[in-house]
Amino acid sequence: KQEVTQIPAALSVPEGENLVLNCSFTDSAIYNLQWFRQDPGKGLTSLLLIQSSQREQTSGRLNASLDKSSGRSTLYIAASQPGDSATYLCAYSSNTGKLIFGQGTTLQVKP
């Protein structure tokens, strides 16, 4: 069964903290893993894509890692800002091309 679990489901932190969002998946035959951001009432914005042969990707204050053997990915956000408040979704691409999503971590960064 293809499943993605994201922990925690919700997170509230003061501005400036470094934080880690966790994603675990059961399928070992993934092609890539993608992290998205979803703002309330909005679409999904792609943040980072990690190919199955890669171990991490970085974009600005974001760093995502991938460990296929343990079925885990983490999204590290450095020096969090109120503008980072959103729901963060993890999804992996299977050999059929579809994305299998977790249910997201809702992040609130307080000023």
Added chain:
Amino acid sequence: DTAVSQTPKYLVTQMGNDKSIKCEQNLGHDTMYWYKQDSKKFLKIMFSYNNKELIINETVPNRFSPKSPDKAHLNLHINSLELGDSAVYFCASSQDAAGRLNTEAFFGQGTRLTVV
């Protein structure tokens, strides 16, 4: 310049009606998708097309029919709408299809469908 655009953004309709949602991408991608986000915010794929050919058809009622007139467009037609069809529907696209490396997906802003 919007990469993946959907219309309409909001759709309120009565049970039993037939409605369509349109999607267009200007990224030059070969593959397009429809995803459904339910009331619990869980996203699940419905369909995928590669160069106008259906490649993924998940367990979706026959009332849902995708149509791809060209590789830049993937429309979703829904017949005999039911209350349970209320959800947010997202269109997405990626350069490549299944089994290839460049499958980074880009999503539209979503269409919130409310069936009353």
